[in-house]
Amino acid sequence: MEDSNYTDEMLISAKQGDDGAQFLLAVRYYNRDETEQNYEHSVEWCLKAAEQGNIFAQSMLGICYYFGRGLTQSFEQAIAWFLKSAEQNHDGAQCHLGLCYYYGDGIKQDYRQSGSVVY
Numbered sequence: 001m002e003d004s005n006y007t008d009e010m011l012i013s014a015k016q017g018d019d020g021a022q023f024l025l026a027v028r029y030y031n032r033d034e035t036e037q038n039y040e041h042s043v044e045w046c047l048k049a050a051e052q053g054n055i056f057a058q059s060m061l062g063i064c065y066y067f068g069r070g071l072t073q074s075f076e077q078a079i080a081w082f083l084k085s086a087e088q089n090h091d092g093a094q095c096h097l098g099l100c101y102y103y104g105d106g107i108k109q110d111y112r113q114s115g116s117v118v119y
Contacts, residue, residue, distance in 0.1 A: 010024055010025060014045060017048075017052070019053070020049075020054070022045045022046070022048045022049035022052075022054070022057070023049040023054050023056055023057045025041075025042075025045040026042045026043070026044075026045040026046035026049065026057060027060070029041040029042035029045065030046075030060070030069070030070075038070075039064070039069040039070030039071075040070045040071075041070075042064070042070055043061070043064050043069075043070035043071050046060050046061045046064065047061060050081065050084075053088075055084075055090040055093070056090070058081050058082075058084045058085035058090070059081070059082065059085040059090050059093040061081045062077075062078045062079070062080075062081035062082040062093060062096060063078070063096065065077040065078035065081060066078035066096070066100075074106070075105045075106020075107070078096075078105075078106060079097065079105075079106050079107055081093075082094075082096045082097040082100065083097060098113075098114045098115065099114070101113045101114035102114035
């Protein structure tokens with residue numbers, strides 16, 4: 001059961017530009033956590049947070065682009081967002097970026113580079 005006061009407060013904060021609240025809403029829409037799953041809404045909130053520099057949102061946006069959830073699949077865009085987050089030491093983004101190099105998804109396959117993307 002959803003705590004509507006918590007959700008209302010989070011939505012108000014998100015609309016006021018709080019990148020943490022925006023990211024939490026993105027996660028909730030993505031994972032069906034107390035809301036109806038909606039990848040498009042997830043991407044909408046995730047992008048707002050990512051553009052403010054939220055490294056978790058940047059990495060999640062990379063995942064959305066990688067798998068084409070809520071937007072058109074683009075390995076190139078996925079790499080761009082993984083890179084922004086990885087450069088700020090987000091381990092998950094570093095791992096995803098390494099996998100892109102390993103498999104050659106949207107970037108020239110490079111096994112050596114795949115193991116050295118940890119900053």
